[in-house]
Amino acid sequence: MQAKYLKKIIYHLIVGCFAILLLYPVIWLIMSSFKSSEKIFATAESLIPQPFILGNYAQGWAGFGDYGFDTYILNTFIFVILVLIGHLISCSLIAFGFARLKFAGRSFWFAIMILTLMLPYEVVMIPQYIIFAQLDWLNSLKPLVVPAYFGHPFFIFLLVQFIRTIPRELDEAAIIDGCNTFGIYRRIILPLIVPALATTSIFTFYWTWDNLLGPVLYLNSPSKYTVSMALNMFLSNETVSNWGAMFAMSVVSLIPVFIIFFIFQRYVVDGISTSGLKG
């Protein structure tokens, strides 16, 4: 009996300590954001801010350059919401088509979609940039948002897998009740794939929120910058040694990610475990 307890304690000691070790940098980042800039590295060994100050947050929020951090947050939220609407509409329609409708060329297009999953963005990056430049879309959200309205292979695949688990008898019953194909999508499938749409929304949020390469390519004026661009600008501004404010805004940029994770944890974990979405 005693040996069993001992084993349990050792297990929790190892697994728990390793978890703390792993998360220590993040804890250090958060605690340092409450230290004054001069003290962050002078007292790097200590987690407790002495004195505890909130000034970094005020300074960071006031912004660096001509715009406040609220502008960048607002820009990023607009970016995320526009992409999210695009993904939800287009991916659910496309996935329904692949999972439920029989038409000539279905397996061909499905195979193409799976192939695009593996295509490195770098291959299309330069021509896409040239196309968007020709359309006069540079320095706007359009190049980053419009493609989202034409589906995203990861989420189409996820939704197809999910729709396939819904019994076809439901579709047949709806047909007998006089539903047309769009009615089946709208009234039967859409309400039943809400969990998969939640997973789609969460990962769309993460990927869009974190996206750096897209904004670096397409957004030039600081008034349009996203949060990740703003942090990047802060870092590359050599004259600034205001670590405190930068740490504070780094923490701010992580807060929405944490909040969404803790609310929707189940969908995140299920999404990764079942489809291998990378988080």
Place this chain on the structure above:
Amino acid sequence: MQTHMKQNLWGYLFIGPFIIGFLAFTIIPIIASFYFSFTSYDLFNSPEWIGLDNFKEMFTSDPRYLHSLKITFIYVFAGVPLRLLFALVVAMLLNTASRAVGLYRTLYYLPSLIGGSVAVAIMWRQIFGDDGIVNLALMTMGIDPVRWFGNPTAALWMLIFLSVWQFGSSMLIFLAGLKSIPQSYYEAASVDGASFFQKFFNITIPMLSPVILFNAVMQTIAAFMTFVPAYIISKGTGGPLDGTLLYSLYLFKQGFEFFHMGYASAMAWVMLVIIGILTSLIFFSSKYWVHYESEGGR
């Protein structure tokens, strides 16, 4: 006949957005990129056909390119196996009936959740600074501090550590895989007196091999395209001494800093070929080590 037509019409109506998007944002750019790779193109003057010169330059007269390719290979082949190993070990540790597992799972997943962000790259830059906490920890253990930004090899390892740190999502996939292995296999093995390692190599690894394969493929592709950490940690330079000049970063610099669009397109195509070869090597080798259940599990 008519219902057949109608069915096709509905089908293409629904997947239409995908086809349009595929043509506009994928296939036309792919063809264009293929053409550009044989040209010299600076975005302002029209592309000039130079045949295979871009590819020749890459492999014969651009040492920076070969260096970038080399460190990307080190990054991928050190980072991905280490990450999968960590993921597997932690998943096995967490595959118990303990009530705290849910909490641990969350904690171990957190680095993956935030790992791709600029904030974490900034944090990583600071903890590996000369007076950062990594050096403090090394000194407490009696090891000389490392100048992570003074040495290209150390800087590359800093990036590899960042990638290994994010083993959480692979761990979740492994954990789901471990849970699906029937407990009776282990019980039967125990009855026959199998040791922990015998069970590990004869039950766990074979049963998990399809999941390992999937992870290996996806992570290798993703690792090859790593951009954000290298860009942030080196402040866009790829330094010190090109130590963090990963392939994607060099491609980005060639394209959007030096405006060598033709050269960058050629680099993208070589990358596509390398990723294709790596993926098919993993798949080809898989028949020797991946075990599929006879009733067609996955």
